[in-house]
């Protein structure tokens with residue numbers, strides 16, 4: 001099945017989804033973005049290969065992104081098989097600069113790629129992107145996404161993943177939210193025995209909004225989907241997790257597990273979770289769990305009684321809550337990078 | 353060293369400690385015994401500063417300072433250590449990280465330099481060895497999935513590393529096997545010093561064979577109703593609390 005998913009057209013406000021659309025009930029784009037943004041001028045940006053096979057994905061101009069495959073092919077053939085997609089310095093100052101576009105990443109049979117996508121920066125922008133991942137037989141893609149976007153950002157990042165027999169796709173998303181931040185991943189288990197992991201951790205404060213929406217369709221036998229999403233929400237921030245796993249008739253031997261765990265650090269924070277499993281096959285193992293709780297006050301007291309000031313104890317427990325997501329990253333350099341990022345973010349998080 | 357006068361404490365509007373008096377001089381070990389629900393753990397929690405434990409009356413003087421005026425972590429930095437009856441599980445935080453964070457936080461409050469990672473590792477290795485704790489266990493999240501006895505050993509390990517001035521052991525002996533009781537008691541005894549005080553809460557004479565107390569206090573219904581020498585434990589072992597409970601009623 002080919003995905004029919006295009007970027008949401010930022011430059012046409014009449015096309016924006018509203019809360020009347022079931023899929024957008026908890027994330028109101030039209031409220032975050034009332035008018036079409038100005039088109040960002042991306043022409044002066046150049047593709048650059050740096051550390052980690054760095055690549056700026058924005059050299060087509062007029063608010064449109066360039067195609068990616070050339071950079072991907074170079075990365076796959078390089079010795080470390082990594083690509084760093086740097087999206088950190090697009091935008092305007094004071095005015096919202098809009099950019100949108102699609103990229104396709106195709107991995108041939110047996111190819112490996114480690115992809116780090118860095119969406120951070122301090123400029124003002126509205127972004128709508130789609131990345132398509134096509135994995136051929138036995139291909140492996142490890143995808144780490146840092147959504148450390150500015151408070152003012154409006155972003156809708158979509159991706160599609162199509163597997164083939166024996167292919168592996170592992171995704172780790174780390175988000176701090178933005179004015180509006182939605183990250184969608186649509187997975188088609190099109191090959192038997194494909195292994196998909198889609199994890200995530202979010203650290204939201206102030207009025208940040210983060211929406212992690214995942215859609216998985218098991219169309220082939222013996223596919224596996226694993227998901228662990230953990231997050232912290234404080235102040236008046238909102239976390240949305242919409243996860244759906246659909247197991248088609250005939251997709252026997254499917255193993256699908258989805259867990260979402262959130263800590264609400266104060267009243268006034270919001271967590272909207274909607275995990276769904278729909279199963280029409282036989283002989284499947286499926287489970288989903290969703291827990292929303294508060295920081296364990298007894299554990300907090302225990303830490304303090306051993307000499308940790310409240311803010312140190314809180315930071316320690318919050319960090320401990322989300323690190324299991326990062327600890328699953330097998331690549332050591334990436335794992336360390338993400339763990340440091342989490343430590344950095346949680347440290348600024350405890351202040352009440 | 354620790355002087356408690358007329359301590360009255362409510363938890364969720366229920367009065368649990370009802371005018372408790374207790375004085376533990378430096379260098380001494382005092383034991384507290386008493387029936388279930390008498391308020392022994394409440395005393396420990398109150399001294400450590402647990403939220404919701406509301407002190408409605410009384411004063412606690414700790415080395416010339418008002419203990420109740422301090423925040424929880426400041427009490428720890430001042431040298432108070434409560435070994436929990438039920439040590440908490442801390443998912444995601446390796447025991448080693450937890451202890452080092454606590455140690456360095458205390459040092460910071462006291463204006464001392466942080467202990468470096470290599471020095472910490474060396475120290476914890478030595479202490480773990482004497483307490484027969486495997487180093488692998490210290491890499492696991494603190495107390496998560498640990499057995500009852502292992503949790504208690506971890507409490508004593510932290511005690512040995514933090515070197516507090518005053519120890520409150522809340523049923524540190526419960527859940528320990530016979531060998532562990534000896535190991536843990538030796539660990540506690542090693543901390544006995546002229547400038548250190550201890551309050552040992554226990555139900556069993558057995559522990560007091562290992563850690564010999566200077567005084568024993570009987571706590572019934574939120575008050576110390578009787579105090580005596582070490583021989584009191586033997587008497588309680590033989591006759592139970594009936595006499596004291598009836599007197600208190």
Ligand SMILES: Nc1ncnc2c1ncn2[C@@H]1O[C@H](COP(=O)(O)OP(=O)(O)OP(=O)(O)O)[C@@H](O)[C@H]1O
Nearest residue numbers: 363364366368386387388389390391392393394395
């Ligand atoms: N939140 C609370 N609300 C009401 N009562 C409470 C609360 N917490 C504790 N208590 C009560 O306080 C009393 C004293 O409890 P505490 O744990 O101090 O007893 P203890 O002497 O340590 O007993 P044990 O020997 O069983 O450990 C008990 O009756 C207990 O039920």
Ligand SMILES: [Mg+2]
Nearest residue numbers: 392393394437
């Ligand atoms: Mg108790």
